[in-house]
Amino acid sequence: MKVKETPLNDCYIIEPTIFKDDRGYFFEKFNEKKFEELTGMNGHFVQDNISKSSYGVLRGLHLQKGEYAQAKLVSCLEGRVWDVAVDLRKDSSTFGKWFGIELTDSNNLQLYVPRGFAHGFSVLSETAIFSYKCDNYYNRDSEGSVYWNDADLKIDWKLAIEDIILSEKDKLSSTFKDENF
Template identity: 75%
Template sequence: MKIKPTPLKDCYVIEPAIVADERGYFYEKFNEKKFEELTGLNGHFVQDNISKSSYGVLRGIHLQKGEHAQAKLVSCLEGRVFDVAVDLREDSPTFGQWFGIELSDENKLQLYVPRGFGHGFSVLSESAIFAYKCDNYYNNGSEGGILWKDIELNIDWKLPAEAIILSEKDKNLPKFSERNF
């Protein structure tokens, strides 16, 4: 497993070592001990979530606030997504910056999104199965978010505007300048 820093503080891309032959492949998806040794961060996860979405679905930008904040380790098990992490930690040198990466069943990359970040993804393939490990339990009352098309953040979701499919909740999230995180 290789861990590569992103331009955002404490946010990492994880690239697995894949062993493949004519039978298929094997790789270690996550190793808590290696992750902690290589990053100095806690890699203990308590909840796993999976979502399935169609082409054009955009989920985000979401976060859990306060004592229910969550770090996430995200991956795409089937299909392709454009995954985005936004640093919302006001004391961070990368506050207000975002990083995006394509995650797919082919590249098998993962993104570690630390606590205090917003997160979202758009589906680039016909459908996608998306997985995320969380280091804290979900709490409905601690939800927060930022509008996906916030002008200040100016995220390119890699989809034509007419293809984007949003939930009602995501259509009505506040702008970055109206901080609710």
């Protein structure tokens, strides 16, 4: 496992060591001890979520607040997604900045998104199956969301506007300035 820093504080790209032969390949998707040694971050995850989405679906930007804040380790199991993390920690030198990376079923990269961040992704392939490991349990009363097309963030979602498909909930998100982090 290799860990690469992103431009955002405490947000990391996790690249597995892949062993290939004529039968296929094998890799260790996650190892809590190695993760903690390489990042200094808590790697204890308590909930795994999977979503399947069609081309153009944009999920985000989602967050959990307060005692239910969540760190996530995310990956794309099938297809291609453009994955985005936004630092919402007001005391961070990267507050209000975002980072995006393409996660695919062929690059096997993962992104570690720490607590205090918003997260979202857009689907670039016909379909995508996306995996989230969370270090805290979901709590509906603690959820928040920042509008995907926020003028202050200026995120490039790698999709044409007319191709973007949003949930009703994501259409009602707050702006970056209005969200109470």
